[in-house]
Amino acid sequence: MIENVNAEQIEQTATRRTLRFEIILVLALSLGQSAVFSLLSFADKVTRAPLRDQTTSLNNPLSTREFFDFTYQLLDIVFALVPVVLALYLMKRTTGRTIRDIGFDIRRPGKDTMLGAGLFLAMGVGTLGVYAAGRALGVTTALSAANLGDYWWSVPVLLLSAVRHAVLEEVLMLGFLFTYAKKLKLGLWSIMIGSAVLRGSYHLYQGVGPMIGNMLMGIVFGWVYQKYGRVMPLVIAHFLLDAIGFVGYALIGPAIGIGQ
Template sequence: MIENVNAEQIEQKATRKTLRFEVVLVLALSLGQSAVYSILSLADKLTRGPLREQTTSLNNQLSNREFFDFSYQLLDIIFALVPALLALYLMKRSTGRGIHEIGIDLRRPGKDALLGAGLFLAMGLGTLGVYAAGRALGITTALSAANLGDYWWSVPMLLLSAVRHAVLEEVLMLGFLFTYAKKLNLGLWTTIISSAVIRGSYHLYQGLGPMIGNLLMGVVFGWVYHKYGRVMPLVIAHFLLDAIGFVGYALIGPAIGIGS
C-alpha cells in the first residue's frame, strides 16, 4: 500500500514537472522569447534618448525585391504559427484538452463574432487612449504600423499578419496557459495576472504605454475567457484590433500624420 502511494506521488510529481517544462518550452520558442527581446529593446531605446523622440516600426520590408519580400513575409507568418500548433499538440497529449475544449472552432459563429466585435470596440477605444496618454507623457514611442512596399499583396499580407498575431497570442496566452495553470492548481487570478504580465512584457519594445495597455487588455481577455471558456471571440477581437491598426495605418496613417 505504501509503495502504491509513493508510486502515485512520484508520478504526480513527474507529471507536474513535465507540465512546467512544456510551458517553459513553448514560451521560450514564442512569446516568452519575444518578451526577453522586448525588454532588451526597451533598455536599448532608453539608453539612446527620450522615448517620445523615437519610432517603432512594425510589418517592415524583408527584402527590396518584391518576390523575395513576398516569400519572406509569407514564410515568417507560417513559421510563427508553429509554436501554437506545438502548444495544441502538447496540451492534447498531456492534459487531454483539444481545440474544441478551449473553444477554437466554428460551433458558435454568431455569438463569438458578436462578443469579439464588442471587445474590439471597447479595447480599441482603450488602446487609442493609452497610446495618446503614453505619447503625451513621453513613455511611448511613435508607432509606424505598416511599412511594406506598395504592392498588390501588401494589404492581404497585413491581414494575414493580424491573423498570425491573434491566433498565436490568444491560443498561447489563454487556451494553453489557462489549461496548464488549472492542471498545476494555480489560482484564477494568479493565472490571469501572470498571462497579462507576459502579454504586456512582449510589447515593451514599443514603450511603457503599450505594455500597460496590453497588460490591462490581458486582464480583460483572461476574465472573459474564464467566463465563456472560448478562445475564438478573443481571436476575433484581437484580429480586428490589429487588422484595423495595420491596414488603417497603411492606407491613411502617413497622410494624416499618425505615428508622429
C-alpha cells in the same frame, strides 16, 4: 499501500515537471522569447534617447526585392504559427484537452463574432487612450504600424499578419497557458495576472504605454475566457484590433502625413 502512495506522488511530481517543461518549451519558442527581446529592446531605447523622440516600426520589409519580400513575409507568418501547433499537440497529449475544449473552433460563429466585435470596440478605445497618454507623458515611442511597399499584396499580408498575432497570442496566452496553469492548481487570479504580465512584457519594446495597455487587455481577455471558456471571441477581437491598426495605417496614414 505505502508503495502505492509513493508511486502516486512520484507520478504527480513527474506530471508537474512535464507541465512546467512544456510551458517553458512553448514560450521559449514563441512569446517568451519575444518578451526577452522586448525587454532588451526597451533597455536599448531608454539608454539611447528619450522614448518620445523614437519610432517603433512594425510590419517592415524583409527584402528590397518585391518577390523575395512577399515570400519572406508569408514564410515568416507560417513559421510563427508553428509554436501554436506544438502547443495544441502537447496540450492534447499531456492534458487531454483539444481545440474544441478551449473553444478554438467555428461552432458558434454568430455569438463569437458579436462578443469579439464588442471587445474590439471596448479595447480599441482603451488602447488609443493609453497610447495617447503614453505619448503625452513621453514614455511611449511613436508607432509606425505598416511599412511594406506599395504592392498589390501589402494589404493581404497585413491581414494575414493580424491573423498570426491573434491566433498566436490568444491560443497560447489563454487556451494553452490557462489549461496548464489549472493543471498545476494555480489560483485563477494568479493565472490571469501572470498571463497579463507576460502579454505586457512582450509589448514593452513599444514603450510603457503599450505594455500597460496590453496588461489591462490581458486581464479583461483572461476574465472573458474564464467566463465563456472560448478562445475564438478573443481571437476575433484581437484580429480586428490589429487589422484596423495595420491596414488603417497603411491606407490612411499617407493621406494624413504619417504613412510610409
